Amino acid sequence: MYQHLKIQEHGNIAIMTISAPKSLNALNSTILGEIDEYLDEFEAANFRCLIITGDGEKSFVAGADISEMASLGAQQGETFGKKGATVFRRIETLPCPVIAAVNGFALGGGCELAMACDIRICSDNARFGQPEVGLGIIPGFSGTVRLARLVGMGIAKQLIFSGKNIKADEALRIGLVNAVYPQAELLDHAIDIANQIANNAPLAVRAAKLCINTCYDMPAEEAIAFENRAFGLCFNTSDQKEGMKAFLTKGKYEFKGE
Numbered sequence: 001m002y003q004h005l006k007i008q009e010h011g012n013i014a015i016m017t018i019s020a021p022k023s024l025n026a027l028n029s030t031i032l033g034e035i036d037e038y039l040d041e042f043e044a045a046n047f048r049c050l051i052i053t054g055d056g057e058k059s060f061v062a063g064a065d066i067s068e069m070a071s072l073g074a075q076q077g078e079t080f081g082k083k084g085a086t087v088f089r090r091i092e093t094l095p096c097p098v099i100a101a102v103n104g105f106a107l108g109g110g111c112e113l114a115m116a117c118d119i120r121i122c123s124d125n126a127r128f129g130q131p132e133v134g135l136g137i138i139p140g141f142s143g144t145v146r147l148a149r150l151v152g153m154g155i156a157k158q159l160i161f162s163g164k165n166i167k168a169d170e171a172l173r174i175g176l177v178n179a180v181y182p183q184a185e186l187l188d189h190a191i192d193i194a195n196q197i198a199n200n201a202p203l204a205v206r207a208a209k210l211c212i213n214t215c216y217d218m219p220a221e222e223a224i225a226f227e228n229r230a231f232g233l234c235f236n237t238s239d240q241k242e243g244m245k246a247f248l249t250k251g252k253y254e255f256k257g258e
């Protein structure tokens with residue numbers, strides 16, 4: 001169905017594996033289009049968590065496809081950048097959480113894809129970096145925006161200006177990833193986290209994601225008011241009623257997303 005995506009769907013969670021083995025899963029326009037298309041399907045099916053990973057044991061995504069970019073002019077470069085940035089923003093603002101299981105190289109657009117996800121974990125062979133200035137360009141899929149927000153301006157500037165790659169333990173130290181696992185265990189850990197998320201009240205998880213994303217850049221007073229409204233709306237859901245009743249009666253309740 002998809003040329004470059006392998007999709008696995010288990011219960012309430014889905015795994016999207018980017019697969020372009022000849023270029024270490026580099027992102028070209030076709031792959032970006034396929035990701036966008038799958039996100040339509042994913043949203044319509046009401047899953048509770050998405051995992052994104054790369055095919056093989058060497059690379060998550062080795063960047064945007066350099067062979068597609070090599071001959072672009074300024075206008076075409078801007079259009080290509082916008083295409084990637086739009087898909088990545090869609091991932092970031094997807095109603096439910098997205099986990100990046102970074103199984104190797106996450107360079108350029110690959111690091112930017114991981115940063116658009118809510119949670120990043122990686123294998124011990126992972127390498128992160130924004131090598132674009134070594135190719136005469138800058139991070140164009142929102143890397144200058146998200147890296148500084150995730151790891152702070154000083155470290156982001158050093159990584160982007162130097163173009164230097166960092167190993168998994170350094171990515172952990174600077175807070176770019178939440179945890180590092182042996183390659184063979186990475187996906188199982190991602191699935192565990194996804195299941196923990198999927199077992200919680202889906203509307204509450206979505207509201208929490210919306211609050212964290214929306215409130216991050218707001219002045220504190222506005223942010224607190226935004227969270228307060230979202231908190232109040234949780235009490236309109238039957239999951240809140242049934243979830244609290246189950247707690248108080250020591251019963252069991254499976255959240256329905258209602």
Ligand code: CO8
Pocket residue numbers: 022023024026062063064065066067069077078080081084105107108109110131132135137138139140141
């Ligand atoms: N694009 C296209 N092909 C790639 C890419 C890529 N990003 N990365 C690897 N490949 C290809 C190689 O060309 C090679 O192909 P072939 O076998 O035909 O020669 C194949 O994948 C295997 O790669 P290597 O032989 O180089 O494997 P190594 O193990 O020696 O090295 C590396 C692995 C270190 C990952 C190396 O391939 C590398 O440095 N790749 C490029 C990494 C990079 O610079 N990424 C950033 C690209 S720029 C970017 O992402 C900008 C995003 C914003 C775009 C904005 C739009 C304007």
